[in-house]
Amino acid sequence: NGQPTSAVIHGNQPGPVxxxxxxxQFAEHLxxxxxxxxxxxxxxxxxxTNGFRNDVVAALRKLSVPVIRWPGGCFxxxxxxxxxxxxxxxxxxxxxxxxxxxxxxxxxxxHEFFELLRQVGAEAxxxxxxxxxxxxxTAEWVEYMTAPAGSLAEERGKNGQKEPWKLPYFGIGNELxxxxxxxxxxxxxxxxxxxxxxVKAPAxxxxxxxxxxxxxxxxxxxxxxxxxxxKTLDGLSLHYYTVPGGWPPKADPVKFDExxxxxTLHNTMRMDEFITRHSAIMDKYDPEKRIFxxxxxxxxxxxxxxxxxxxxxxxxxxxxxxxxxxxxxDIFARHADRVRMTAIAQMVNVLQAMILTDGDKMVLTPxxxxxxxxxxxxxxxxxxxxxxxxRYHKGEYTMPAVSGSAVRGKDGKIHVALSNLDPNQPNTVxxxxxxxxxxxxxxxxxxxxxxxxxxxFKAPEAVKPAAFTGARIKGSDLVVTLPAKSVAVLELR
Ligand code: AHR
Numbered sequence: 001n002g003q004p005t006s007a008v009i010h011g012n013q014p015g016p017v018x019x020x021x022x023x024x025q026f027a028e029h030l031x032x033x034x035x036x037x038x039x040x041x042x043x044x045x046x047x048x049t050n051g052f053r054n055d056v057v058a059a060l061r062k063l064s065v066p067v068i069r070w071p072g073g074c075f076x077x078x079x080x081x082x083x084x085x086x087x088x089x090x091x092x093x094x095x096x097x098x099x100x101x102x103x104x105x106x107x108x109x110x111h112e113f114f115e116l117l118r119q120v121g122a123e124a125x126x127x128x129x130x131x132x133x134x135x136x137x138t139a140e141w142v143e144y145m146t147a148p149a150g151s152l153a154e155e156r157g158k159n160g161q162k163e164p165w166k167l168p169y170f171g172i173g174n175e176l177x178x179x180x181x182x183x184x185x186x187x188x189x190x191x192x193x194x195x196x197x198x199v200k201a202p203a204x205x206x207x208x209x210x211x212x213x214x215x216x217x218x219x220x221x222x223x224x225x226x227x228x229x230x231k232t233l234d235g236l237s238l239h240y241y242t243v244p245g246g247w248p249p250k251a252d253p254v255k256f257d258e259x260x261x262x263x264t265l266h267n268t269m270r271m272d273e274f275i276t277r278h279s280a281i282m283d284k285y286d287p288e289k290r291i292f293x294x295x296x297x298x299x300x301x302x303x304x305x306x307x308x309x310x311x312x313x314x315x316x317x318x319x320x321x322x323x324x325x326x327x328x329x330d331i332f333a334r335h336a337d338r339v340r341m342t343a344i345a346q347m348v349n350v351l352q353a354m355i356l357t358d359g360d361k362m363v364l365t366p367x368x369x370x371x372x373x374x375x376x377x378x379x380x381x382x383x384x385x386x387x388x389x390x391r392y393h394k395g396e397y398t399m400p401a402v403s404g405s406a407v408r409g410k411d412g413k414i415h416v417a418l419s420n421l422d423p424n425q426p427n428t429v430x431x432x433x434x435x436x437x438x439x440x441x442x443x444x445x446x447x448x449x450x451x452x453x454x455x456x457f458k459a460p461e462a463v464k465p466a467a468f469t470g471a472r473i474k475g476s477d478l479v480v481t482l483p484a485k486s487v488a489v490l491e492l493r
Pocket of ligand 1 (some may be wrong): 174
């Protein structure tokens with residue numbers, strides 16, 4: 001409707017830190033998320049270092065991925081860590097019963113995961129097995145990874161890693177209400193207490209324990225977990241996928257119209273409602289906000305790409321996904337006091353991926369570019385921003401036309417992100433910079449000529465950030481002309 005947006009950044013009311021953990025990535029043994037997408041093996045013709053593809057690792061390093069969650073997802077509650085250590089040739093080949101019934105060679109196990117972390121420069125978030133594993137397995141896996149001495153530490157040394165690894169995050173199972181054991185909330189909360197008892201950090205180290213949390217609006221789950229198991233936890237998870245067209249996912253990732261664009265963005269904004277209501281329950285039990293909410297699975301979930309395996313969750317990624325990413329990263333800014341970790345699903349080749357590969361080819365998705373543009377948000381201080389923005393309507397869906405967030409980066413500069421969800425109209429955004437002085441602006445914008453624009457192996461740069469010249473300082477205001485369907489990130493000095 002072309003109405004302008006006005007906003008205020010409250011520079012003298014700094015908010016919480018935007019924890020870099022919000023940029024955690026999720027890598028599950030699912031489809032080509034690990035095998036093919038990250039791991040090709042040392043003997044592959046695809047250039048690799050110790051089995052991990054150099055092209056993908058280099059792209060991930062540019063994102064400054066802080067943490068990687070592994071090995072699942074649903075795979076985690078079927079995984080036996082013992083089968084993934086020791087000589088490669090002696091590891092059992094299993095069937096990935098949850099994802100596609102394909103063989104799981106166990107070539108990527110604990111040592112390989114930590115090698116990936118070393119190459120990427122990220123930290124570990126291991127999801128344990130509560131659904132089908134024992135507390136003893138949990139205890140021994142944690143001891144194997146972290147103990148400075150003892151026979152498991154010696155075994156680790158024989159397998160190539162003398163020093164204990166750092167294990168900052170450990171998940172007590174995944175989706176215990178579903179693939180993690182189909183438990184009722186009360187039972188899951190008791191199991192969480194039991195398993196958490198055996199996640200023991202060696203002296204002088206800290207392992208943060210994250211409980212399997214609710215799906216979407218299952219507030220009873222959060223209430224029960226907090227009441228029964230809250231004292232044993234450091235984090236509680238929440239999973240919310242954006243699924244236009246409803247469950248099971250069937251919407252086309254690329255061939256969609258404006259109605260599906262609007263439905264997707266409208267649905268993704270429900271993240272705000274879910275976080276608000278789960279946080280309110282957590283506040284009752286934990287008013288000091290000691291326990292963080294870990295939105296450790298989020299993103300779009302469509303029908304799979306034509307010709308791909310239905311159990312592989314392989315989907316293209318368009319400009320629409322870029323907007324889904326920016327809108328969610330803005331929502332997390334509004335809740336950064338409670339949300340200190342999130343993990344988009346998933347890092348490579350699965351669901352809303354950063355990177356797609358096929359054989360030796362690799363392409364960066366529009367979502368990758370948003371994560372790259374938001375890098376200054378990592379461990380920055382949130383600056384509250386209030387918007388008065390027109391609504392964008394399409395059919396039954398209506399939503400604020402402009403989303404955004406602002407931070408004071410660790411570099412001392414002010415960074416402002418603005419997204420225009422309206423695919424037809426530019427929007428002029430006038431932001432009062434309360435308590436801030438700025439004179440120089442630089443920026444980048446991500447947009448394209450169509451809502452379905454995406455990158456392919458043949459045209460890998462159809463959607464990529466470009467220099468942005470649509471922003472200026474006018475007195476104490478920042479005035480930005482946001483193109484239709486765009487994400488702009490500005491740096492003020
Ligand atoms: O990310 C794909 C799957 O979605 C995960 O394995 C599971 O936790 C969720 O249901």
